[in-house]
Amino acid sequence: MQKKYVMISNDIRNKILEGVYSANDQLPFEKDLCVLYDASKMTVKKALDILVTEGLIIKRRGSGTFVKDIGPEESKRLIMANQFRGTTASNPDKKITSEVLEFSVIKAPEEVCKQLNVEADCFVYDIYRLRYMDGEPFVIERIYMPIDVILSLKEKHIMESIYEYIEEDLSLSIQSAHRTVSIRKATEFETEKLKMNPGDPVGIAEQVGYLNTGITFEYSISVHHYNKFAVQLVLTRD
Amino acid sequence: MQKKYVMISNDIRNKILEGVYSANDQLPFEKDLCVLYDASKMTVKKALDILVTEGLIIKRRGSGTFVKDIGPEESKRLIMANQFRGTTASNPDKKITSEVLEFSVIKAPEEVCKQLNVEADCFVYDIYRLRYMDGEPFVIERIYMPIDVILSLKEKHIMESIYEYIEEDLSLSIQSAHRTVSIRKATEFETEKLKMNPGDPVGIAEQVGYLNTGITFEYSISVHHYNKFAVQLVLTRD
DNA sequence: AAGTGGTCTAGACCACATT
DNA sequence: ATGTGGTCTAGACCACTTC
Structure with missing residues (x-):
């Protein structure tokens, strides 16, 4: 597999769950994430969009990207909710x-x-x-x-x-x-x-x-x- | 609407609902849709991904894109389900x-x-x-x-x-x-x-x-x- | 082998928010 | 005016199925 956007979103998700990025924090800008992960803008955007869908972050055009203020238990439940498993x-x-x-x-x-x-x-x-x-x-x-x-x-x-x-x-x-x-x-x-x-x-x-x-x-x-x-x-x- | 991928996905959704593309039909290939809508591959893909999320179509790498075999009532309910309104x-x-x-x-x-x-x-x-x-x-x-x-x-x-x-x-x-x-x-x-x-x-x-x-x-x-x-x-x- | 959709890029331009 | 994220492109290469 090794899909770059999955790796990036996993990495950022982990950082949120571990508190490296905590509630209401601003994430690095997309252009900085591009440099950090050596990826193009589209790839970084796709990675972030996964986290938006999971409800972990929120993006504001003109301002930046922020970690949603939800508890760790809810974060985990939301991540689970977006998966389809037996x-x-x-x-x-x-x-x-x-x-x-x-x-x-x-x-x-x-x-x-x-x-x-x-x-x-x-x-x-x-x-x-x-x-x-x-x-x-x-x-x-x-x-x-x-x-x-x-x-x-x-x-x-x-x-x-x-x-x-x-x-x-x-x-x-x-x-x-x-x-x-x-x-x-x-x-x-x-x-x-x-x-x-x-x-x-x-x-x-x-x-x-x-x-x-x-x-x-x-x-x-x-x-x-x-x-x-x-x-x-x-x-x-x- | 000004967003091209929304326009394309709306157009294809309508064609599915109207029966232009009917159940189990194969949609035109992405490259043909690119020509049809004068859009790039990424844009067409994004449009189709919306319909995948709505559950209306299914994509198979190596084969093509197909209309899911669901009734018209279910199609409408699924489209509704993916919207968030009061x-x-x-x-x-x-x-x-x-x-x-x-x-x-x-x-x-x-x-x-x-x-x-x-x-x-x-x-x-x-x-x-x-x-x-x-x-x-x-x-x-x-x-x-x-x-x-x-x-x-x-x-x-x-x-x-x-x-x-x-x-x-x-x-x-x-x-x-x-x-x-x-x-x-x-x-x-x-x-x-x-x-x-x-x-x-x-x-x-x-x-x-x-x-x-x-x-x-x-x-x-x-x-x-x-x-x-x-x-x-x-x-x-x- | 040919052809499909999937990923990724580098860069352009747009819409929006802050200064 | 600057800088953010959003859209879009043209094209490269990869993964998968059998067109």
Whole structure:
């Protein structure tokens, strides 16, 4: 890899997190950063734009670039929020385990066909699992994947990390996902499985995942325990 | 608009929405788009990157650029999701009204000081309002803004659009916001005000807003009716 | 091997803020 | 008037797929 703009943004991000550049400080000017990193203006700008997107810095034309005044915990959460990883990879310090409630191959129902963009009589895996974080149940997932795209999926992969299997064993590249988050009251089944109380709410994440080839490989609906669920966003204008 | 890359991305977005480029179609190559729009490669790439971020297209090095296979409704929602606007501006087809529950100036409580990054004895507006969309209550907002930053705020602005007042009357530029979304059960008060049933859940959006000067101008907590609440996200790797 | 998108440059000019 | 960041260019070279 060694992309220069990634290296520069990593370096500046670290300096912010370590306090070399602290809250409300002005960063060196772009032209000085060009000299410091031996890079062109466009490259430095691209590096800084990553940090703007992460919400760590703010740029003011005519004035300069400044470190946003947010706490270190929020900084880390924002950096995390801009990454797209599976549950296992996102929580390296937690033990993620799964109980498989269902694992079969079915003809894709209408809604699944539509979301996955496959033919009406196409076969898909029907995966239904309850996931635990450090032994506590936190999400119930229903996942559909075309059997032609994700080959040879076995129960052992379902019990561990499907994303890891896709990327490491199948050598496919996951590129992006469209996710819609909403809320509703838990069903009786969900209440029991997630060890909640009657009437408690759940967070719903409906997601369509794409490979870097543009192929849709996943349609999933995740039902989250309400107090183990949060979404971080950085919103910008432009 | 004067920015070339915005013009190009707008043009291509429109062509996608109008079906000139339809689902799974390959877009013209970057070099052809350079000729078509009389622009350099970097400019065309920047224009396309906007559409990638919006989730409308996908790029494959070595192959080309393709239109993602999503329905027109989802396309529109994704485009909306990437913009940061106030409720009034985001819903031009709806009538947004507000019932003011509280409007006063107070010494900022500790949590508010921290979030707004102001001195401990700083005065802030304490705004508490219930908002209606086409006559139906959908969100209860508690907003804190430093009186030194948002000058001369009056009840009539609270009843209409605060963002409009900030941008049009005060001529300030809102730049970005950090938002955290979570879920909990509604309180009795919220249940009544939002016309929900006992035990229903609510969506919580906690937000810190920044002006383009880097100054924090808003700390707010919004409590949303559960079935009038959804968040759209496009997640990417890189 | 040819052709795609990705990175990077060196420099021009523009828009905006401060002096 | 100076200096900031923002946009744009023309072209070089690299990484990847198979046009």
